[in-house]
Amino acid sequence: MLAKGKFVGRSVPRLEDRPLVTGRGRFADDISFPSQWHMRIVRSPIAHGRIRSIEAKAALALPGVHAVWSFADIAHLPPIGFRLTGLIELEAYRQTVLAQRYVRYVGEPVAAVFAADPYLAEDATDLVEIDIEPLPVILDAAGRPGPFDEQRDTETSVIEKKSGDIDAAFRAADTVISLDLSIGRHSGVPMETRGAIARYDEARDVLEMHGAAKVPHWNRDRLALMLGRHPDKVQLYEGHVGGGFGIRGEMYPEDVLVCAAALKFRKPIKWIEDRREHLIAANHSRQQRHKIRAAIDKDGHILGIDDEFFHDNGAYMRTHAATVPDLAAAMLPGPYRVPAYRARGHIRLTNKTPCGTYRAPGRYETTFVRERLVDAIAAKTGIDAIEIRRRNLIDKNAMPYPRGFSTLGTDVVYDSGDYAKLMDRLLAAAEWQGMRRALERRRATGEKVGAGFAMFVEKSGLGPFDKVRIEVTPAGTIELITGVASIGQGVETAMAQVCADTLGVDYTRINVVHGQTDRIEKGMGAFASRVTVMCGEATHMAAVKLREIMLAAAGQLMQTPADMLDLVDDEIVRTGGTGPTMKLAALAAARPGDLTAEAEFKSSHMVYPYGAHIVQLRVDADTGAVAIERYLVAFDIGKAVNPMLVEGQIIGGLAQGLGGALFEEFTYTDSGDPLAVTFADYLMPTANEVPAVETFVSEDAPSPLNSYGFKGAGEGGITPVGAAIASAIDDALQRPGAVTQLPVTPQRIKAMLRDR
Amino acid sequence: MRTKAAITLNINGRDYPIDVEPRRTLADAIREDCGQTGTHIGCEHGICGACTVIVSGEPVRSCLMFAVQADGKQIRTVEGLAQGDKLHTMQQAFIDHHGLQCGFCTPGFLMLAVGVLEREPDISDEALIDVLSSNLCRCTGYQNIIKAVRAAAKEMQKK
Numbered sequence: 001m002l003a004k005g006k007f008v009g010r011s012v013p014r015l016e017d018r019p020l021v022t023g024r025g026r027f028a029d030d031i032s033f034p035s036q037w038h039m040r041i042v043r044s045p046i047a048h049g050r051i052r053s054i055e056a057k058a059a060l061a062l063p064g065v066h067a068v069w070s071f072a073d074i075a076h077l078p079p080i081g082f083r084l085t086g087l088i089e090l091e092a093y094r095q096t097v098l099a100q101r102y103v104r105y106v107g108e109p110v111a112a113v114f115a116a117d118p119y120l121a122e123d124a125t126d127l128v129e130i131d132i133e134p135l136p137v138i139l140d141a142a143g144r145p146g147p148f149d150e151q152r153d154t155e156t157s158v159i160e161k162k163s164g165d166i167d168a169a170f171r172a173a174d175t176v177i178s179l180d181l182s183i184g185r186h187s188g189v190p191m192e193t194r195g196a197i198a199r200y201d202e203a204r205d206v207l208e209m210h211g212a213a214k215v216p217h218w219n220r221d222r223l224a225l226m227l228g229r230h231p232d233k234v235q236l237y238e239g240h241v242g243g244g245f246g247i248r249g250e251m252y253p254e255d256v257l258v259c260a261a262a263l264k265f266r267k268p269i270k271w272i273e274d275r276r277e278h279l280i281a282a283n284h285s286r287q288q289r290h291k292i293r294a295a296i297d298k299d300g301h302i303l304g305i306d307d308e309f310f311h312d313n314g315a316y317m318r319t320h321a322a323t324v325p326d327l328a329a330a331m332l333p334g335p336y337r338v339p340a341y342r343a344r345g346h347i348r349l350t351n352k353t354p355c356g357t358y359r360a361p362g363r364y365e366t367t368f369v370r371e372r373l374v375d376a377i378a379a380k381t382g383i384d385a386i387e388i389r390r391r392n393l394i395d396k397n398a399m400p401y402p403r404g405f406s407t408l409g410t411d412v413v414y415d416s417g418d419y420a421k422l423m424d425r426l427l428a429a430a431e432w433q434g435m436r437r438a439l440e441r442r443r444a445t446g447e448k449v450g451a452g453f454a455m456f457v458e459k460s461g462l463g464p465f466d467k468v469r470i471e472v473t474p475a476g477t478i479e480l481i482t483g484v485a486s487i488g489q490g491v492e493t494a495m496a497q498v499c500a501d502t503l504g505v506d507y508t509r510i511n512v513v514h515g516q517t518d519r520i521e522k523g524m525g526a527f528a529s530r531v532t533v534m535c536g537e538a539t540h541m542a543a544v545k546l547r548e549i550m551l552a553a554a555g556q557l558m559q560t561p562a563d564m565l566d567l568v569d570d571e572i573v574r575t576g577g578t579g580p581t582m583k584l585a586a587l588a589a590a591r592p593g594d595l596t597a598e599a600e601f602k603s604s605h606m607v608y609p610y611g612a613h614i615v616q617l618r619v620d621a622d623t624g625a626v627a628i629e630r631y632l633v634a635f636d637i638g639k640a641v642n643p644m645l646v647e648g649q650i651i652g653g654l655a656q657g658l659g660g661a662l663f664e665e666f667t668y669t670d671s672g673d674p675l676a677v678t679f680a681d682y683l684m685p686t687a688n689e690v691p692a693v694e695t696f697v698s699e700d701a702p703s704p705l706n707s708y709g710f711k712g713a714g715e716g717g718i719t720p721v722g723a724a725i726a727s728a729i730d731d732a733l734q735r736p737g738a739v740t741q742l743p744v745t746p747q748r749i750k751a752m753l754r755d756r
Numbered sequence: 757m758r759t760k761a762a763i764t765l766n767i768n769g770r771d772y773p774i775d776v777e778p779r780r781t782l783a784d785a786i787r788e789d790c791g792q793t794g795t796h797i798g799c800e801h802g803i804c805g806a807c808t809v810i811v812s813g814e815p816v817r818s819c820l821m822f823a824v825q826a827d828g829k830q831i832r833t834v835e836g837l838a839q840g841d842k843l844h845t846m847q848q849a850f851i852d853h854h855g856l857q858c859g860f861c862t863p864g865f866l867m868l869a870v871g872v873l874e875r876e877p878d879i880s881d882e883a884l885i886d887v888l889s890s891n892l893c894r895c896t897g898y899q900n901i902i903k904a905v906r907a908a909a910k911e912m913q914k915k
Contacts (some may be wrong), residue, residue, distance in 0.1 A: 020859030021847040023794015023834035029858060030793040119777065147878040191798045191806055191894050242796070242860030243894050275799040427772055430867035488858025488895055644854050648896060652857060655897035679803035679892065687898040717897075 007497040007507045008708065014493045015508065016486070019240075026239035028195025028211035033268035036197070039258055040121035040271075042111035043281065044103035044130045047351040047672025049132035051101055054111055059127040064116035067265065068128060071098045074260060077226055080251055082321040083218055084408060087704045089157050093148065093349060095316035097253040097260075101357075102149070103132055104315035106674050107280030107610075109253050114269065115262060115484035137672040141312035141348035141713055142289040154349040156313070160324060161329040162402030164340030169304025173295035176626065177376050177470075181743040183365045183722070184664040185287040185312070186659070188358045189684060192242020193273040194282055194744045196255045198262035209259055212236035212515060214249020215525035217483050220517045222251055223259055234259075234442055244487025244526065245656070246357035247283045250319045273461070276677050283356030284666055285324065287312040290369045295340075300381045300388045304340035307332060307369070311347050314354040322347055323354065323408070329363025330407035334370050335419045335457050335610060336392040341404075351672045357527070359656060360715040363458060364722060368742060371454040371723035379736035386427065389455060393419045396701075408462055408528070410503060414608045416701035417636065423455060423612055426634035429696055437628075439616065443728050444732065448619040449629070450731025454723035455612045460712025461533030463603035466524055466539040470499065471547045472595035476585030478503070479509050480542075483513040483523010489714060490645040491531050498708075499534050502543035503550075504567035529712025530640055533607055537706040541599035553591045554582055587620055591611025603687035607703040611635035613654075613724040619732045624746030626662055628691040628730065635695070638702040638711040646713045647695050653717025657688045659683070661725040662743050763827035767792055768836030776823045782806040782816075785823035786833060794834040794863050798892070805891030808864040808871075809833050815871035834863035837870065845915075846870050846908040855904035857895035864891050871906045877913055881906070 019025050026127040042054075056068035079094035099110045111128050115121035137152055168174060197210040207229060212219060216236040224231040226585045241248060258269040273282070288311050295304040311325040329343035336582035358364075375391070378385035394401050396418040403412040432451075449655060469481045480499050484491060513519050524534065554572040555562035558580060566575050572582040588595055615671045616630040633650055640646045663683040667675045676682040702709020726739035729749070738752050760775040765782075767790055774789040781800070786792050786809065795818060798806030802820040809818045810832040826858070837844035846866050849855065856862045865888070872879065872887050885902060893901060 014854070016859070017856060018843075020856055020862055021834075021843065021850050021866065022838055023792070025794070025859055027761065027793075029787070029797065065781045119779070189894060191804060191858070192796070192891065240860075241858060243858045275801065275804075393791075488860075490857065583774050648854050648857060648900065651896045651897035651899050653771050655895075655896070680801070684892055684894065685898075685900060686883050688889040688894065690898045692899060693897070715838050716859070 003307050006501055006503050008015065008641050011642055012493065012497065012507060012643060013644040014490055014492060015496055016492050023150055027192055027242055029196065029272045030208045031197050031239060033199050034172065036268035036270045037114045037116065037265065038118040038121045038270050039261065040113045040118065040125045041109045041254060041277070042113065042125045042130065043277070044099065044106055044108040044110050044132065045108050046103055046132045046134055048135045048137045049103050050135060051099060051103060052131040055129040056111065059113060059124040062120065062127065064120045065113065065124045068115045069098065069112040070110065071096065074098055075405050077133040077256060077260060079317060080253065080612040081222055083319040084213065085320065085322040085326050087322050090317045090321050090374050092152055093156050093317040095253060095318060095354060097256045106353055106672060107277065107353055109317065112257050114265065139350050139352065139668055139672060141287070141350050142310035145348065150730055155346055156317065156349060157322065157347045159326055159347065160343065161343045161719050162342040163381065164304065166306055166340045166342040169340035170295045170306070173303055174295050174298040175380060176293055177296065177373065177380055178293045179373060179376055180291050181369050181372055181738065182289045183286050183368060184660065185497055186358060186664045186744050187282070187284045187285050188247040189244025189682065189728055190243025190245055190248050193275060193278045194207065194248060194254065195272040196258045197268065197270045197353055198258040199268040200262045200266055203265070207234045207259055207263060209255065210237045210239065212238045212249065213241040214485050214487060214527060216485060216517050218525065219251045219255065219522040221423055223256065226256060227259060227263065228507050235518045238485055238723035241487045245359045246285065246361060246527065248487065249485065250283060250356055252282065264358050273678065279675050279677050279682055280353055283318060284314055284353045285355050285358035285361060286365055286660065288328065288365050292369055294373050294377060296377055299379050300383045300391055302336055302338055305333065305338050307343045309343070309345050311345055312350050312352070313347055314350060314352045316354040318354045318356050324357055324361045326407050328366045330405060330412050331363050331457065331459060332366035333403065334367060334621050335394055335455050337394055342403065345370065352668060359653060360719045363456065363715070363719045364657065364660065367454065367456045367720045368722040368726060371720065372726060375727055375730065376737055386453065389423065390420060409568040410604060410606050412583055413605060414457065415705055417606065417610050418609065418700045419610060420521035421454065421635055421700055422610065422634050422698060425698065426612045426614060426632060427694060430632050431692065435616060448621055449617070449730045450728045451614065451616045452724040452728030452731060453556045453612065453614050454720035454727060456703045456716070456720040457474055457608050457610045458716050458719055459606045459608055460529035461603065461607040462528040462530045463534060463641050465600050465602045466538040467520065467522060467598065467600040468535060468542045469520060469596065469598035470542045474592035478505065478587045479513055480510050480539060481513045481520045482541055483520050483525065484531045485526040489649065490642065491526065494641045494645065495535060495539050498539045498646060499543050502540050503547050505570050509570065529714035533706060533710045533712055534601055534603065536602035536641065536708065540707050541601055542597050545599055546595065546597035549597055550587060553594060554587050556592055557587065558582055603705060605705055607638070607705055607711045607715070609635065609637045609716055611716045613720045615724045615728045617728045617732060619729060619749060624749035626744070631691045632694045633696065633717065634698065636698045636700050637713045637747045640697055640713065641700050643697060646697055649713050650695050650717035651693050653715060654693055654721055655685050657721025658690060658714040659685045660743060661722040662745065665743050761824050763824055764880045765790060765823065765826055765831055766829065766830045767833055774817050775885065781819050782821040782823045786818060786848055789812060790837050792833050796863055798861065805868060805894065806861050806864040806869045808891065810867055810871045813875065815868045827893035834866055841915060844870065845911045849904040849908035849911070851902035853900045855896065855900045861891060865893065865901055869908065873909050873912055888915045912913055
């Protein structure tokens, strides 16, 4: 039963905006408690070394400095565990909340200072003397592994995914194409840095942590386990969150430290990260090197793909464990038939900041790799790259399409899609042939201009469940309570739209409560473009139930059979349109506590949106700079709840993708010192670099796995940007395969032009 | 270092007599000493612009100014834009054009845009984008921010 769609599918204004434009938000740093102490972390200045001593006397002598902790003070706390893809063999590489014996990256927490004020805490960290004996550093994940500790080396695990007979494919090949491709080290870098404020409420015996984000329930359960408390005695509270992108809201050492300190000192403990800390201590992502080979026949059909890649996870295995390399291996084949496939991913550690996910984890990387490979097939065979894609695309009649392996605990089965239709629509919108001819004419006059095309399949809607409770209070307020989280993406608006349509009320009536562990007993949070799919369906299910309950209750009061009643615009009316009516508020007042329903949506499969990007750009031969002249995106997400929000996700993702393709990179010196520690070094796109974008959101392939056909919209804006840009730069330089590494910085373009 | 100076910050027309260390940033003083937390701190090194406020009519980065330097000056923050329940044209335009997602950078963009348009109401499109490129947003990709500011500029010209 699907409602009439008064709100779903419409670009209604967001419910979130008013407090955010008036300065009334509640971000982490906006939360304070009386008599709070401030925590400041002493971080390792050395990339790899053995800790000889930590001396805090001078720091403790400063008036107002209350305590300094090092590992000995928290030795009872276990390392932080894995939230996803937690392979057993990776556990030995988990990070303790303060360094134990060794430091393994610049920025690693070594000690924690607690003081009356943040300026003082920072003064005190300068007085903590740490003596570290330097050890050789490992910075190249694709090089030879080295020692992690006395027992283990830096190759933590090798993951493998395969289907078909890869050896037979290469034996049968007409041609084999080999590429060596690298993706730089990037991260989500939200505008709000991390923050956590812990407070122990003695009266309730509850430890509270404010500043939670993304996955509050998982973090609550894990904090309870680490601190030896009952989960009901640890509660997490999400306020406003200044951007997520994968990095924010994962459990980090600092979160555990504020909680442990609040329990120990019985004082509220506040920690707010500064930007330098953020750039060296919060998760990095992306860095991989792929050595990939394709077996093709004489017509450019892919017979097999064999990829060996090296994933640089930095110094430790954090909460994501093997998630990024696992997704890379599973999603590399993209929209193409790959009859035989093998991916082997070496999960390596280096003396750099530990890694986690960043928007489109594993897909940004492997879409670059796969689309580079397809372009190389075209160059090798002399067949047009679009035609090569067309010959290899999975046909819509082959859906659902199983890949023959799994990721994130789900079998990879593309649920629906018409890839060729989407490709043709975007090519037509761009007037691709005309665009190419016009660029050719400009190149003839000496301009370095080119066009690039890239396709991708995304994944979204990761289960295993989401639960929603909808309550109408006696005062008539409608509350939708969920365990998902808001990271700025518009979850309140989107869920209110779904709920309102199903119930028969205005969407502005729905108060969406999220990220509060004391309001609902479980929840999965906001990641993997899962919220609209999972929570949307759970919301729909709960609203269907609540509507039945409300009509039945109204039927008793109005002495009318429930099936002759309808809820329209906040009012119970007879379906015929005549006779007595009853305001929802009157019903709520008459039935206090009765108007509540909950539902849980379970799903063991992800849903797979897909799309394509086209970019036209110009390379400045003198400076090596790239100017985007035109950018088009086609993205099929099954069903758009709010097209305005979907477009916002696409363009926002695209901007980040451009950053990773052209500007952003965490680089290190040979001794492992980070070189990108300010926004003057880690260059994110500004309004000058991000072009106007032509977006084409389609609904050709609704998912068969939920009522509305939703697929997640959060990542398709970023996924193929590196791939499309690389293709366009090749075209501009008229050198197929020139780009082998992201980001394509001006220096790298200048080098390509010199190498000519 | 720990001696404090007695200063008065005038924020949105109201005086806040406070005692601050000379090293205290204006951003921290506005937020912590005056309780106006709408001004956000994104980088503390003058690049992201989240902390932009208007001091004596000019948009400034309050993380790069010491509170003592703003003693006695007229400071405007995001909290002062709306008149009661009536949003400023710029605030309404950001809502209408989906010019924000997480909203963390938004106060800085609002104050930057308002400050510039009050000074230069008929700023060219090109110059406007150049001005907006001085602040960072990680969610929107800027296109809707540009649309919102252009729309607000037109509205503000009418008034």
